Amino acid sequence: PLSEPQERRLLDYLDEKYREVHQEYSKRHEPASKLPTLRAYLDSMRSLLALTLQVPPVAPSGMLRISLLLRFTNTVVEDVLGYPPDSTDLVPLLKWLDLLDRGWFSVLCMQAWDPVRGEGADLPQHLLEKIPPATQTDRTRVHSLLVTGTSMLEDWMEGKREDGEDSLVHDMRRLGHQSAFDELFHRTLTRLRELESDEEGDEEELLARLPSWDSGAKGLDGDADGLNEGRVDTGGSDDDMEEAVYDNSGS
Numbered sequence: 001p002l003s004e005p006q007e008r009r010l011l012d013y014l015d016e017k018y019r020e021v022h023q024e025y026s027k028r029h030e031p032a033s034k035l036p037t038l039r040a041y042l043d044s045m046r047s048l049l050a051l052t053l054q055v056p057p058v059a060p061s062g063m064l065r066i067s068l069l070l071r072f073t074n075t076v077v078e079d080v081l082g083y084p085p086d087s088t089d090l091v092p093l094l095k096w097l098d099l100l101d102r103g104w105f106s107v108l109c110m111q112a113w114d115p116v117r118g119e120g121a122d123l124p125q126h127l128l129e130k131i132p133p134a135t136q137t138d139r140t141r142v143h144s145l146l147v148t149g150t151s152m153l154e155d156w157m158e159g160k161r162e163d164g165e166d167s168l169v170h171d172m173r174r175l176g177h178q179s180a181f182d183e184l185f186h187r188t189l190t191r192l193r194e195l196e197s198d199e200e201g202d203e204e205e206l207l208a209r210l211p212s213w214d215s216g217a218k219g220l221d222g223d224a225d226g227l228n229e230g231r232v233d234t235g236g237s238d239d240d241m242e243e244a245v246y247d248n249s250g251s
Contacts, residue, residue, distance in 0.1 A: 001061040010055070014068065017048055018075070025079055038083040042096045045076055053103045053113035057123070058130040062110075066138050069107060070145065073100065077149035081156050085168040087175075094180050104142060105187035108134055108195065134195075143192050146185045154181075 002010065021044055027033040028041070035041045052072050055065035080093070099118060106113055106120025110131040114121045123131070134142070157168040172178055 001056050001058045002064070007061070007064060010051075014048065014051070021045065021048075025082070028082065038080060038086065038089040039092050041079060041083065042092060045072075046096070046099075048072060049100065049103060050113075050115045053106065054115060057107070057110055057112055058127060059132045062132045066107060066134055069104065070138070070141055073104075073142075073145050073149070076100070077145065077152065081152060085157055085159055087168060087171040090168060090172060090175070090177060094177060094184075097184055098180075101185045101187050104146075104185070105191055108139075108142075108188065108191045136199075139192055139195060142188065146188060150184050153184075 021035070021041075024033055024035040024044075025041065028035050030036075035044060049072060052065065052068045055061050055068065057065060083089070102119050103113065109120055110123070110128060110133065111120030112123055113119075154169070157172065159167065172181060
């Protein structure tokens with residue numbers, strides 16, 4: 001895992017890189033911008049994605065990796081929509097989103113990231129035991145980001161293009177890439193469903209081990225009977241009780 005000073009340096013470095021990208025992104029319509037096209041933007045963010053995924057997955061760095069990847073995903077989805085749809089960007093965009101899908105899949109599978117192969121790598125068991133799984137809150141955020149982001153991308157593709165040609169969706173279908181878009185983030189979404197199913201199975205197993213209500217009720221009835229058998233007779237008057245207390249206090 002990263003030490004605290006290393007984490008601080010990493011966060012400072014990423015913050016600076018995000019600022020640089022944002023400055024260039026905000027000038028994307030200007031001739032001097034370094035990110036005038038969507039392809040240029042995606043290329044600039046690729047190194048940030050690789051660095052984020054290479055944060056060690058073992059605790060406590062593992063939770064940092066998830067947090068940083070959530071930030072990264074949210075930023076990219078919003079920024080992509082700021083560029084006009086262009087058919088020349090279609091294939092690079094789909095490939096880039098597929099890489100992001102593989103990244104999230106590796107995180108949810110508690111794998112390390114192999115930047116050369118562009119996919120997760122399994123870790124030995126003694127390290128897996130030190131990796132914090134994604135929380136329910138994090139998984140919900142990931143699911144929401146990807147599902148909402150896909151819907152927003154589809155709306156963006158259906159928008160009017162600057163050249164007045166058919167929408168990017170038309171080009172996507174014509175070029176045979178519709179299936180690739182339909183399967184966006186399929187690895188991650190499948191893994192999220194598996195994790196949800198595993199949790200439900202664990203809950204059912206836990207409930208099965210708990211005593212049933214009937215057996216618990218019988219035990220309660222037995223306890224109540226015992227209490228009734230040993231109850232104190234309060235049929236006497238208050239005067240009798242006071243007298244008994246007085247007699248005992250003097251003994």
